[in-house]
Amino acid sequence: PEAPLVLGIETSCDETGVGIVRGTELLANAVSSSMEEHVRFGGVIPEIAARAHLEAFLPTLRRALTTAGVELDDVDAVAVTAGPGLAGALMVGVSAAKGLALAADKPLYGVNHLVAHVGVGLLEGQGSAGGADGDGAAPTLPPRTGALLVSGGHTEILRVGSLTDDVELLGATIDDAAGEAYDKVARLLGLGYPGGPAIDRAAADGDPAAFRFPRALTMPKFVGTAEDPGKHRHDWSFSGLKTAVARAVEQFEAAGREVPTADIAASFQEAVVDVLTAKAVRAATEHGLTTLLLGGGVAANRRLRELLAQRCAAAGLELRIPPVSLCTDNGAMVAALGAQLVAAGVAPSALDIGADSSQAV
Numbered sequence: 012p013e014a015p016l017v018l019g020i021e022t023s024c025d026e027t028g029v030g031i032v033r034g035t036e037l038l039a040n041a042v043s044s045s046m047e048e049h050v051r052f053g054g055v056i057p058e059i060a061a062r063a064h065l066e067a068f069l070p071t072l073r074r075a076l077t078t079a080g081v082e083l084d085d086v087d088a089v090a091v092t093a094g095p096g097l098a099g100a101l102m103v104g105v106s107a108a109k110g111l112a113l114a115a116d117k118p119l120y121g122v123n124h125l126v127a128h129v130g131v132g133l134l135e136g137q138g139s140a141g142g143a144d145g146d147g148a149a150p151t152l153p154p155r156t157g158a159l160l161v162s163g164g165h166t167e168i169l170r171v172g173s174l175t176d177d178v179e180l181l182g183a184t185i186d187d188a189a190g191e192a193y194d195k196v197a198r199l200l201g202l203g204y205p206g207g208p209a210i211d212r213a214a215a216d217g218d219p220a221a222f223r224f225p226r227a228l229t230m231p232k233f234v235g236t237a238e239d240p241g242k243h244r245h246d247w248s249f250s251g252l253k254t255a256v257a258r259a260v261e262q263f264e265a266a267g268r269e270v271p272t273a274d275i276a277a278s279f280q281e282a283v284v285d286v287l288t289a290k291a292v293r294a295a296t297e298h299g300l301t302t303l304l305l306g307g308g309v310a311a312n313r314r315l316r317e318l319l320a321q322r323c324a325a326a327g328l329e330l331r332i333p334p335v336s337l338c339t340d341n342g343a344m345v346a347a348l349g350a351q352l353v354a355a356g357v358a359p360s361a362l363d364i365g366a367d368s369s370q371a372v
């Protein structure tokens with residue numbers, strides 16, 4: 012049988028995404044971002060994001076259908092991010108998906124945003140797991156795959172036995188997301204929003220060892236032993252790091268000295284990337300994982316890619332990093348996961364599903 016043609020909708024944060032896949036083949040990935048509307052606020056404003064999704068949805072849908080060369084009637088299913096994310100933003104996508112599913116009489120699949128980030132790893136032509144097998148049957152992830160998801164909204168490590176029914180959260184941030192820390196520190200340094208790319212650039216001219224910023228939750232009492240794991244063994248915390256950077260900036264300002272922006276950016280980045288990679292690799296190793304997939308907007312970070320590649324290689328872990336356009340929020344990842352659910356014979360969602368802003372994996 013031909014692999015299912017699935018339309019995926021993503022509106023959990025500031026990206027309006029509509030993607031179309033046939034099984035593991037990517038046909039279209041149309042994305043419209045309201046990021047620029049949030050710049051002057053230094054962060055995503057939920058009401059602005061929700062209204063922007065309303066305005067962008069139909070044009071983005073049309074673009075995806077045109078690119079894929081298909082019509083709504085051709086699709087086998089509609090998949091949509093049901094959570095986690097911003098409640099009002101999610102609601103726009105979920106309502107749109109229901110409308111399309113109802114109008115075209117197609118099954119609807121409400122999917123989890125984090126699991127969808129992992130589903131993107133199955134798409135062909137990007138070093139995807141399994142690869143195409145040519146007969147339209149969906150390839151699967153290696154049975155012991157982990158995913159490190161790092162964005163402005165989330166910082167998690169997952170164990171993914173099966174995208175359809177075996178996903179476990181191994182660890183997560185207990186306060187700020189890593190991308191959020193980048194955004195807040197960039198603001199402190201006057202580097203603008205979004206902070207990730209700005210700090211990535213500024214850090215290139217700085218000394219990562221100039222400041223020794225804290226690596227939270229790495230002390231023995233949190234790490235524990237194999238028999239008695241510490242409470243936050245695989246978790247992260249970035250709020251103390253942000254405070255440490257703020258204090259360093261204040262000290263230079265109070266002394267009337269120029270703030271060494273590049274050195275602070277590089278040292279901050281080194282602290283984030285050090286603790287992200289060390290703890291992700293340890294979580295993966297302790298859970299016997301063989302493959303680690305990187306996702307989320309922070310996956311664009313050059314130092315993160317470099318250090319993660321080094322540490323994965325040293326630990327014997329295979330690292331997979333999809334192209335940045337598939338790491339940041341998009342509809343193709345939702346469609347990719349939807350296609351897996353259809354192929355696995357999973358029952359569709361009810362047409363009265365809601366958006367669940369705090370949905371767990």
Ligand code: KG4
Binds near residue numbers: 161189338
């Ligand atoms: O996945 P994404 O587009 O949206 C969500 O937050 O869900 O991720 C955006 C985040 C922002 O916090 C941005 O500052 C960060 O990813 N980011 C980066 C880089 N590019 C984007 N962080 C570090 N280095 C980068 N090069």
Ligand code: ZN
Binds near residue numbers: 162339
């Ligand atoms: Zn995301």
